Amino acid sequence: MIDPERITADQLPGRTLCVNGAEFLFCSGTSYLGISRSEAFQQSLLAGFERYGTNYSSSRNSNLQLQVFTEAEDFLASYTGAEAALTMSSGYLAGQLVVQTLQNEGRFLYAPGTHPALWRSMADAPYASVPFDEWVNLMLQQAPALPERQLILVCNSLDPLKAQNYSFDWVNKLPREKQITLIVDDSHGFGVTGENGAGIYPQLRGLQGIRLVVVSSFGKAFGIPAGLILGDRQLITQLRASSCFGGASPAIPAYLYAFLHSQQLFEAAREKLFSNILYFRKRLQQPELFRFFEAYPVFYTSEEALSSYLLQNQVLISSFRYPTPADAPITRVILNSLHTTADLDRLTELINGYGAGKERLG
The missing domain is CATH 3.90.1150.10 (Aspartate Aminotransferase, domain 1)
Structure with missing residues (x-):
């Protein structure tokens, strides 16, 4: 049994x-x-292993720069319409890099169901029973009165557990006197949703007055052990300069090679x-x-x-x-x-x- x-x-x-x-x-x-x-993907991966070996554990900031990282990030920026892209060794590390870099730049407001990859600490655990739409309404009511001028909103692009697609029309109702950063976890959408599987970024990139950051795992739709950050060039430059990025091993190059050759x-x-x-x-x-x-x-x-x-x-x-x-x-x-x-x-x-x-x- x-x-x-x-x-x-x-x-x-x-x-x-x-x-x-x-x-x-x-x-x-x-x-x-x-x-x-997929056997076809495995063949591309084997070709990547032949070129780059099984792993590359050096810092991305070392004096040896592998071309595949730049190629993958340039492709991802073009694919999604983002100004710039950054890859990491996992979706979890991508999320942590973003929130730890921005943690002192404003007040974080977490939507229910946000993944631990985007928590700054266990105190941020947002697993409340309130539905997403109710959280949005409550947040819109409270945000104008908050003393902080900069707000950092963190949410998922959709709910993969209870199969709910989120509308982001509420973003247009955010208080314009605040500086807003919107961090969206698109791990369960990237590769499936959006035009050609480009996920949520193309849908949200035209938001006026909002700094958009999208983080994602490659491990869902694309089956790759890596993470992704999409945003403006200033943010990506800031992330690249962080000790977290410099001290972390990068994504396995062979997988990025296979990704580029499997479109x-x-x-x-x-x-x-x-x-x-x-x-x-x-x-x-x-x-x-x-x-x-x-x-x-x-x-x-x-x-x-x-x-x-x-x-x-x-x-x-x-x-x-x-x-x-x-x-x-x-x-x-x-x-x-x-x-x-x-x-x-x-x-x-x-x-x-x-x-x-x-x-x-x-």
């Missing part, structure tokens, strides 16, 4: 996962484009993902069981029993207590680019059967 709250495997899942000799359809995780199991692969995987999302939605007989939004592969449900039901039928979805073991489980069906139509037929048949059973029980 498999413990649904602790499943151990000795391989990385793709469209399926083998557990104790049994194959499960895998509809969990954050590898939205399936890159972590067609990413585009094809994104199109396949969108096709899978549409196919799944069309076959759902009771879409009201889920919360979801357009062209995003996460389908949240309050039906915690669905996880056990699917597990009994050898389908593993995401269901675990978050952010702490004392919290209620977050249950989601998560699609990726590797799923076949046969996979989705099987998945929706089971979900439709579950929904029909609930209707019969009244």
